[in-house]
Amino acid sequence: xQKVVSFYEKLPRGAAPEIKPSGLLGRYQHRYFGKNVSAMPxxxxxxxxxxxxxAQNYYFHLRHxxxxxH
Numbered sequence: 001x002q003k004v005v006s007f008y009e010k011l012p013r014g015a016a017p018e019i020k021p022s023g024l025l026g027r028y029q030h031r032y033f034g035k036n037v038s039a040m041p042x043x044x045x046x047x048x049x050x051x052x053x054x055a056q057n058y059y060f061h062l063r064h065x066x067x068x069x070h
Contacts, residue, residue: 021030032038 021027032041
């Protein structure tokens with residue numbers, strides 16, 4: 001029983017320290033999904049979809065009309 005008591009005596013007390021986010025995704029989640037929840041990820045998703053859509057339009061259609069006078 002003394003081993004169990006000594007184990008629990010060594011455990012830290014109080015609130016756990018806040019973990020610092022690491023990496024790009026971790027910092028993004030901490031900034032927008034942490035304590036201060038924001039709608040900016042929705043704006044970022046819409047902007048990314050618009051950029052992707054324009055890139056696809058350019059690749060599949062608009063590049064054929066570039067300086068094409070036929």
